[in-house]
Amino acid sequence: MLAYIIGVVLFALGICISVALHEAGHMVTAKAFGMKVRRYFIGFGPTVFSFRRGETEYGLKWIPLGGFCDIAGMTALDEVTEEEAPRAMWRFKTWKRTVVMCAGSVTHFILGFVVLYLMAITMGLPNIHPSTDPVIDSTSCARAATTQQQLEDTACPAGAPTPAKSAGMLAGDKIVSVAGQETPTWQDVLKVVQDSSGPTAIVVQRGESRVPLTVDVPRVQRLTTDGTVREVGMMGAATVVPPQYLHYNGLDGVPGTLSFTGTMFSETAQRLVEFPKRIPAVVDAIFGGERDPNTPVSVVGASRIGGEAVEKGLWIVFFFLLASLNFFIGVFNLLPLLPLDGGHIAVVWYERVRDWLRKLRGKPAGGPVDYTKLSAVTMVLVVIGGGITLLTVTADIVNPITLQQ
Incomplete structure (x- = not known):
């Protein structure tokens, strides 16, 4: 007080x-x-x-x-x-x-x-204008998470699939398109991937080249931002998180x-x-x-x-x-x-x-x-x-x- x-x-x-x-x-x-x-x-x-x-x-x-x-x-x-x-x-x-x-x-x-x-x-x-470029920071697993505690737990359970890693996606890759749809922002990537299921074509920019990959997207149960649990597609990859504050x-x-x-x-x-x-x-x-x-x-x-x-x-x-x-x-x-x-x-x-x-x-x-x-x-x-x-x-x-x- x-x-x-x-x-x-x-x-x-x-x-x-x-x-x-x-x-x-x-x-x-x-x-x-x-x-x-x-x-x-x-x-x-x-x-x-x-x-x-x-x-x-x-x-x-x-x-x-x-x-x-x-x-x-x-x-x-x-x-x-x-x-x-x-x-x-x-x-x-x-x-x-x-x-x-x-x-x-x-x-x-x-x-x-x-x-x-x-x-x-x-x-x-x-x-106030954070970059939302879909540049991959790391790959992990696709796992179910139906509670806030499970969402915050980043550990991968044994046997959990690693779709992005298995498909050959690397840190630094920039996702250009998913399932034939251009994805200029990470939000666009999530939207398409969450609606996907099974083998999905993803094109990434790696250096000077564009590399086609096929990611086998599984469907998992996830807690959404509105508090409900629904089944979504997940490829097990995280983008580069822009800084919250800019220092000069x-x-x-x-x-x-x-x-x-x-x-x-x-x-x-x-x-x-x-x-x-x-x-x-x-x-x-x-x-x-x-x-x-x-x-x-x-x-x-x-x-x-x-x-x-x-x-x-x-x-x-x-x-x-x-x-x-x-x-x-x-x-x-x-x-x-x-x-x-x-x-x-x-x-x-x-x-x-x-x-x-x-x-x-x-x-x-x-x-x-x-x-x-x-x-x-x-x-x-x-x-x-x-x-x-x-x-x-x-x-x-x-x-x-x-x-x-």
Whole structure:
């Protein structure tokens, strides 16, 4: 239990640090462009302490959930003093404001990359695209196994047939076809062999040559993955098992992590596309339905999974989840919806395109967008976001996703 609590606290702390650095990204870029940053605080609620350094007040608040960076004149509706007016954010060029508003998400991406890189050179990255080439690692016997214990026992009983070995199959052979059917993956080999019986033609690639073999496939009773026992064909051969994790040195870790990061971005985008249709499953889980592990989780749920990972010693899952969450938050925050940063970016570029079109027609610039006209849409999105957050938090409390080891 102590390890679980420590894991939950560590994961929650990791999220808090991520969000604090998100706001720091806004602050650093705003200051670099000369914008006036009034305040930078970690957390919300009553102030624990604060201090002023130059023109910016820094501080910590009691509720360590996020933080904020107060930039003068982020929109034209923000009240600014006469001294702040020349450095109001809305007065700066479009690309500079875009950089400042993107900086938070970029910080999440950098954090996620750093976590993955450190994993790559220490504990390794998950092998998400393991090779399934049907290359023979070893030959054994074809034996019945109707219980889990028998499956795990690799010893061959006396008199058990050795079909692959007897047919002349060697370690390193790559199976090209079985019974005339091409078998590009080991799963294809198993599918055909399990449906076979008696002498079966198998072609293997051995070095530069293709060698035809005839394997006498016996039928044996085997326990299947769905828990049932059925008769299947078996040739007594095992494929090369791909590594579960890929390890890199300091130099190779950079391209390896970049490639892995690209895959994670693709999967994150896919999750966002599927997000709306998974909400009904969250509601069903709240009222007693089985919790789908692919349904969205809140910070509460992610922290609980992080705690379980630490409790079970699965640190690689802990850090992978932390990196994944950073990528998700970074991408989600760039969606063109107010009040997200992506919504502000969309408004900024709307102004830019609108003024460009007005200039083509010989008209003056239209001025900053009136955010009061967008307040109704913003409130609707805030209510929807709040509702989804409430649903996921509730589901993570009453019917959480648990880590299967």
